[in-house]
Amino acid sequence: MNAIEVRDVRKVYRRYGRRTQFGTLKSALLSRGRARESNDATTFEAVRGVSFDVAQGKTFGLVGRNGSGKSTMLKLIAGIGKPTSGEVHVHGRVSALIELGAGFHPEISGRDNVFINGMMLGLSKREVATRFDEIVAFADMQDFIDAPVKTYSSGMYMRLGFSVAINVDPDVLLVDEVLAVGDEAFTHKCLDKFADFRRRGKTVLLVTHMLDLVTRFCDEALWLDHGVTRAHGDPKRVIDAYRLDVAAEENRTMSAQPAIDSGGGNDAPSDMSTAREGRWGSREAEILGVEFLRTDGTAAHVFQSGEPVEIRLRVRAHRRLTDFVFGVGIFSADGVCCYGTNTDIEGAQPAEFSGDANVGFHLDSLALIEGSYKIDVAVHRRDGTPYDYHRQLHTIRIASQWKDTGVFRPPHRWTFSSGIRITGL
């Protein structure tokens, strides 16, 4: 038994700018109130032929980038708006957590708003009355329920809206990115409520950017990309495919940025700590290019935490040099130096550097936590006089399946003696 059936659904919006959907009164009344398709210039296809079923009692996750058509899909399922073509069937009472507290009137009390909001969502007055205490208790609003809603903080507003919507007790619950509304305690409460929903065989459709939530809670997931289905099925598989695609795109955008700008003077700033980024030095030797290579030799800007990487400098000496040091530094996004070293610190004796050459700095394990990192590279004299210094001109991104914290991620493992049973590590 399917709770939601979506069959080859398309939704075409008119682009902003055309004055109105109907040119004349006659067309407004005769054309049955659907967006006519005229041509590509005036329309935008938000959802292009999506089909899926959600079996009753399942929790279903819908993921995708901003503008991929997730929310449009959700609205079509909720019955707010009709698909341009295709069919949507929903069995049972639907409640949509799309915008919490939509329809709250700021001037009147929370109590009155709960009643009106509940009735808007399809409850009778008596049904609201019987659930009233539960609604207020869930939102933790006992002390403020008789104050006008305009005096509420945005968190209180959302909590009350959430509480009303979820207490409508729907058969099918549609949730659009609303779990981020409350503090941690409230989020836990919401998740408990969802779990409770599942136990009672209700269907939940979740639109969210919190991917972990999807892998943890959902029985099935669907990834929408520009209005089409990219992947559908097991949540872990779908989310991994999605994550990989996001990483690949970040790679493309980062490599599209010019790695080195030729700007910047030759003088080093007197105070290095104020120099956020830039390039300076005498240019007797130059760093022509910096690449970040995977083990297979392909260049990338996004790496998994723990992956091996080579930072390769393409360098050129404009005259024969005997005094030179190569250095590398890794900085976190907030400017903390995670690691820095150079050939001189490590005891190398320079002999000769002339013409074009490559320098490779190999990390066997990129032991960093998730985030963006700025990379310094430099070639300079042993006394520090720079030939060419690139200060935070290069960026890489570390992706990680773990949300650990700190500055770096030392290789480690856990052990447990008997008496502790634990899985997943």
Place this chain on the structure above:
Amino acid sequence: MPGPSRVLHSLRQLLRHRALIQSLVARELKARYRASVLGVIWSFLNPLLLLLIYTFVFSVVLPGSPSRQIDHFPLFLFCGILPWTWFSSSLLESANVLVAGGALLRKVLFPAEVLPLVTVFAGLVHFALGLPILIAFILYYRVPITADIAWLPLVVLDQLLLTIGLALIVSSLTVHFRDLRDLLGNVLTLAFFATPIVYPLSLAPEWARPLLALNPFTHLAVAYQEVLVLPGPFSGWPSLITLGVLSLVVCAVGYVVFDRLRDTFAEEV
């Protein structure tokens, strides 16, 4: 033309949402007077002040024929202005109500027809609050209250149906044709003077009367005046019943228009 099943359906809808409409009307009134010093007294004060202005204009500034030829001119005036205010403010507000309620229509699966209905019913409440003042006037001028007053509920019902029908049309079309809002204001001003409110129908020139008769509110205004203020037994009931039937048709047409455009609201508001 609308089939009877459609009309029946719309009535069922209305019935199903009556608690919601009721609460929204209550909210409307509560919210309007919250934080104002005089509160609900404004409901009485507004028509009273309006009456004062009109009385001043028509008996002092322009002491023309109407005010001289009619006994208790202020009473006569008030009797027309009170229902007109309900009618015109309901239509003007309903022209805006779907656009103003945009958040609801876009985010919540919500029976949109509730919004214009709430506007009309909130107007009805204001109208009802004005009635005691009207009665007080009648008593003050010692106009005898006759059995004609039994017709009053039918007059109000006629007006209610007519206003609901027009409000449904105005509110749904305005979503697509925002120009209607401005047009409506002017049409209503014209209609005000094309209705025997500041003058009795008997003073309108002979040639203009068939034109005035085309204006549905003429019949309503005349009915209010005859039932409440003017002497003699009420003779206008046939036209009142005709108007009732006509209003039902307007209601049905209004619902059909609204229903046709319903699916487009979420995108256009």
